[in-house]
Amino acid sequence: MIAVVCVRDGALPAGAQETVDEAAGEVVLVGSGCLEASTGLAGVASRVRYYEAGDYAPGAWAVALAPALAEDDFLLLPASPDGRDLAPRLAAELDRPLLAGALSVTPPRVLLARQGGLVTDEVTVLGPVVATLLPGTRGLGTRHTIDLSPAQPLEVHRTPAVRDAESLAVLPPDPATMDLSEARRIVAGGAGLHGPAEFAVLARVAAALGASVGGTRVVADADWLPFERQIGTTGVAVDPDLYLAFGISGAVQHVSGLGDPDAVVSVNTDPSCPMMAMADLALVTDAGPLLIELARRLETSDTAGQAEERRSA
Ligand SMILES: Cc1cc2nc3c(=O)[nH]c(=O)nc-3n(C[C@H](O)[C@H](O)[C@H](O)COP(=O)(O)OP(=O)(O)OC[C@H]3O[C@@H](n4cnc5c(N)ncnc54)[C@H](O)[C@@H]3O)c2cc1C
Numbered sequence: 001m002i003a004v005v006c007v008r009d010g011a012l013p014a015g016a017q018e019t020v021d022e023a024a025g026e027v028v029l030v031g032s033g034c035l036e037a038s039t040g041l042a043g044v045a046s047r048v049r050y051y052e053a054g055d056y057a058p059g060a061w062a063v064a065l066a067p068a069l070a071e072d073d074f075l076l077l078p079a080s081p082d083g084r085d086l087a088p089r090l091a092a093e094l095d096r097p098l099l100a101g102a103l104s105v106t107p108p109r110v111l112l113a114r115q116g117g118l119v120t121d122e123v124t125v126l127g128p129v130v131a132t133l134l135p136g137t138r139g140l141g142t143r144h145t146i147d148l149s150p151a152q153p154l155e156v157h158r159t160p161a162v163r164d165a166e167s168l169a170v171l172p173p174d175p176a177t178m179d180l181s182e183a184r185r186i187v188a189g190g191a192g193l194h195g196p197a198e199f200a201v202l203a204r205v206a207a208a209l210g211a212s213v214g215g216t217r218v219v220a221d222a223d224w225l226p227f228e229r230q231i232g233t234t235g236v237a238v239d240p241d242l243y244l245a246f247g248i249s250g251a252v253q254h255v256s257g258l259g260d261p262d263a264v265v266s267v268n269t270d271p272s273c274p275m276m277a278m279a280d281l282a283l284v285t286d287a288g289p290l291l292i293e294l295a296r297r298l299e300t301s302d303t304a305g306q307a308e309e310r311r312s313a
Contacts, residue, residue, distance in 0.1 A: 001026070002072045003022070003026065003078075005078060006080075007031035007032060010036035013081070014239065015080050019077065020041055022138065023074075026045075027045050028048075031052075038146065058082070058164065059089055061086060065154070066090065069094065076130075076132070081179070087131075096129050098129070099131040103120060104137075110122070135239065175210055175211055176203075176212065180212055180238055184240055185211035186214045186243050187202060190219060190249065191218040193287055198288050199219070215248075216254050217230050217254070240261050241262045244266075247268060248266070248268070250274030255278065263281075
């Protein structure tokens with residue numbers, strides 16, 4: 001099995017490390033700034049091949065990569081936006097089935113998440129396949145030293161027969177609407193917020209901090225938050241740098257989807273709940289009034305320019 005990871009300007013996509021670890025450290029990097037990106041795989045990658053292929057062009061890359069990957073029976077890509085784009089093209093080019101949204105891959109057995117994670121399907125693989133691995137569903141275990149091959153030449157031809165979109169500009173994502181699994185900052189609410197009105201204030205605080213809004217299953221079930229904003233085993237797996245939890249108890253089904261945030265802040269009236277225990281900063285107080293005060297201070301003390309600066313920081 002070998003991981004195939006798209007790289008843009010030296011940056012790895014979400015789930016790259018987990019995918020490489022699942023593939024026991026073997027990886028092919030393709031894109032721009034691969035050498036720089038390979039440093040982000042320290043510890044998980046053991047053998048790295050890379051192809052400098054310029055701007056993202058999944059159609060042309062699939063055509064160019066297929067001969068180099070034809071000998072590898074099992075290709076595993078992170079189910080990041082770019083990985084989900086390249087994987088079906090590679091599968092078509094190599095004439096193999098695609099197994100999308102795997103939770104674990106231990107050939108010949110592949111476990112797939114279906115119906116938004118409510119059902120898991122076990123598939124036995126009988127021949128060469130291409131699969132994608134959902135980010136945030138496995139930890140990192142292996143420690144390797146990297147054996148980095150020199151850059152490989154890759155002839156990428158953009159022909160009319162290969163349909164790739166032309167990128168005119170790359171806009172920064174809007175935290176309010178971006179895929180939660182990609183969010184670097186998340187402000188989340190649970191049942192300790194007492195209704196949609198408090199969630200509206202939570203959204204104002206998140207907007208002022210340049211963060212995305214998430215929540216627990218309890219509040220998604222109550223319709224205070226769309227389902228795609230639910231974090232956890234039956235929701236979205238996230239891996240932010242900063243996680244702010246307002247009125248969240250920290251049930252295992254919630255925190256198992258949290259990844260490994262650099263900093264966790266928890267606001268709760270119960271000082272001994274699991275979310276407070278895992279917080280770097282734990283505030284024992286009523287979350288509703290605190291949110292109102294935070295929104296007031298962040299919105300009034302801020303010029304639009306300062307808010308913008310924080311968002312892009
Ligand atoms: C099969 C299965 C799958 C599940 N999947 C998920 C999942 O994907 N994601 C998920 O989140 N859950 C999931 N759950 C539900 C999970 O078990 C918990 O019930 C849920 O996470 C709890 O949500 P909560 O923290 O919002 O609510 P609660 O557990 O009710 O906690 C509310 C918290 O708010 C605090 N609080 C109360 N009033 C205030 C106040 N005024 N100010 C501050 N704090 C206050 C309380 O002290 C408490 O800690 C799943 C459950 C099952 C059985």
